[in-house]
Each structure stands twice: as structure tokens, then as C-alpha cells.
Amino acid sequence: KQEVTQIPAALSVPEGENLVLNCSFTDSAIYNLQWFRQDPGKGLTSLLLIQSSQREQTSGRLNASLDKSSGRSTLYIAASQPGDSATYLCAVPYQTGANNLFFGTGTRLTVIP
Amino acid sequence: DGGITQSPKYLFRKEGQNVTLSCEQNLNHDAMYWYRQDPGQGLRLIYYSQIVNDFQKGDIAEGYSVSREKKESFPLTVTSAQKNPTAFYLCASSPTGSSPIQYFGAGTRLSVL
Numbered sequence: 001k002q003e004v005t006q007i008p009a010a011l012s013v014p015e016g017e018n019l020v021l022n023c024s025f026t027d028s029a030i031y032n033l034q035w036f037r038q039d040p041g042k043g044l045t046s047l048l049l050i051q052s053s054q055r056e057q058t059s060g061r062l063n064a065s066l067d068k069s070s071g072r073s074t075l076y077i078a079a080s081q082p083g084d085s086a087t088y089l090c091a092v093p094y095q096t097g098a099n100n101l102f103f104g105t106g107t108r109l110t111v112i113p
Numbered sequence: 114d115g116g117i118t119q120s121p122k123y124l125f126r127k128e129g130q131n132v133t134l135s136c137e138q139n140l141n142h143d144a145m146y147w148y149r150q151d152p153g154q155g156l157r158l159i160y161y162s163q164i165v166n167d168f169q170k171g172d173i174a175e176g177y178s179v180s181r182e183k184k185e186s187f188p189l190t191v192t193s194a195q196k197n198p199t200a201f202y203l204c205a206s207s208p209t210g211s212s213p214i215q216y217f218g219a220g221t222r223l224s225v226l
Contacts, residue, residue, distance in 0.1 A: 004155070034214065043117075043203055043217035044156075089155060099144055099163075099207055100171065101215065103155035 002027045004092060006104035013080055014112050021075040021107045023090035028068045030092045035064050035075050038087045038106070047088075048075070080111045116140065119204050119218035125226050126191065126198060134189045134221045136204035142216070143209045145187035149173060150201040150220075159202075162187055163209060191223065199225050 003026045013019050023033070031052045036044040048064040050057045050073070056065040063076040073090055087108045091101040117138045126132045138145065144163050148156035158171030162181040176195025181187055187206075191198045202221045207213040 009153075036217075041201075041220070041222070043119075043219045044205075044215075046214045046216070049214055091156075094158075099209065099213055099215070100146065100158050100161055101156075103148075103157075105153065105155045 002092060002094070002102045004090060004102050004104040006088075006090060006107050008107060009105065010108040010110075012110040012112060015080060015082060017080050017111075018076070018078050019080055019109070021077070021088050021109070023073040023075070023104055025071045025073075025092050025102075028071050030068065032093060033064075033066055033073050034091045034101070035062075035073075036089045036091065038089060040086075044089065077109075080109075082111045082113050085109055085111050117204060117206055117216055117218035119202075119221050121221060122219070124221055124223045126223060127226050129193045131190055131192050132223070134191070134202055134204075134223070136187045136189065136218060137185055138187075138206045138216075139185060140206055140216060141184070142206035143184070144207045144213070145181070146205040146207075146215065147171075147177070147179065147187070147189045148203045148205065150203060156203060159189065198223055 005024045034049045035047045038044050048057045050066040061078040066073045087106040089106040091103045094100040120135045146161040147159040160179040162168035178190045204218045205215040207215045
């Protein structure tokens with residue numbers, strides 16, 4: 001069964017710093033990986049989706065990479081801002097062709113002004 | 114506005130009582146999902162539906178029931194058989210097909226009185 005792990009569980013950085021969030025998965029036979037953001041007590045917002053054929057995907061200050069062979073993905077946030085403070089979750093599909101997602105436990109990010 | 118609406122935002126359940134969480138979407142998505150989130154944990158799939166009048170169990174379906182009579186609606190009932198229902202419940206929807214992004218509602222927080 002797929003397991004998705006995110007380390008660290010929590011991270012605090014000063015404003016302006018660049019940072020990297022990590023996501024690892026045990027079954028490399030995935031066909032995409034998604035990164036989500038969750039604000040406290042709220043639902044999830046999709047940030048980036050990387051197809052298995054891609055190595056990275058960018059949106060604004062966010063860059064996500066995917067290395068299927070090593071079972072790892074990273075989310076890079078450039079020039080962090082206090083508004084980036086949230087929990088970031090990665091997720092992979094249950095199985096090829098399925099839309100259900102396995103979620104990691106998330107990294108809670110705090111950007112200190 | 115297009116989106117997913119979950120209601121109520123907060124819900125309290127008495128012992129032995131069944132309660133129903135509402136999820137409505139106007140995105141014209143075929144697939145809908147229910148997830149449960151416990152503190153400090155990722156999301157776990159309860160039930161999902163790929164098409165009207167059809168639904169499948171996820172990893173933690175015991176003590177829950179769903180229906181999908183309309184494309185726009187996917188209500189979740191937390192039955193008295195669910196002994197530990199206190200959690201944050203999230204509903205999502207997506208198009209079917211390869212690599213769809215899931216869109217999430219704002220969630221319902223269920224507590225036991």
C-alpha cells in the first residue's frame with residue numbers, strides 16, 4: 001500500500017527566506033503528484049500538479065519537482081512571505097487511472113515577519 | 114460563483130445519533146469524494162463516487178454511509194456505529210479522466226457532545 005511521508009512536520013523561517021518542503025512516497029508507479037495548501041480550519045487549495053512525465057512544474061514563486069525513481073518530490077518556495085504560512089500537503093493517486101488520493105501528513109509552515 | 118459548498122460549518126452529535134453532512138458542487142464534476150482529517154494527520158478517504166447512483170468505499174468507510182442521487186450532491190451520514198466521529202470532514206470533486214485536480218470545500222467540523 002502506498003505511504004506518503006512529509007518531513008519536517010513543522011518549519012519556521014524568517015520572511016524573505018527560500019525554503020524547500022519534502023514529500024516521499026513508497027510506490028513509485030504514480031502518474032502524477034499534487035501539492036496542496038491548507039489554511040487553519042479551511043479546505044485545501046491545489047497549488048501544483050506534476051505529471052509523471054514531467055520533472056518540475058512552476059507557478060509564481062512555487063516550484064515543484066518530481067523524481068519518481070527515488071520516490072521523492074520537493075516544493076520550493078522562493079522569497080517567503082507571512083501569507084505563505086499554512087500547512088502544505090502532497091498527494092498521489094491510489095492507483096493508475098484512479099482519481100482517489102493518498103495524502104501525506106503535511107508540513108506546517110510559519111513565515112515570521 | 115462556481116465551487117463546492119459544505120454545510121454546516123460546525124456540527125455536534127449526541128451519542129447514538131446519526132448526522133448528515135451536506136456537500137453540493139456546481140462545477141459539473143462527475144466525481145466526488147469524502148475525506149476525514151484528524152489533528153496532525155493527512156486526509157483519509159471515506160467514500161467516493163465517480164458517477165451518479167454509484168459509489169465506492171475508501172479506506173475508512175465503516176460507520177459512514179453516502180448517497181449520490183444527483184450529480185451536484187454527495188451527502189455523508191455519520192452513523193451511530195462510528196464510535197470516534199470527532200474530526201474535520203472535507204468534500205471534494207473533480208472531473209473524471211487522467212490527472213484531474215480535486216477541488217475542495219471549506220469543511221465541516223464534527224464534535225461529539
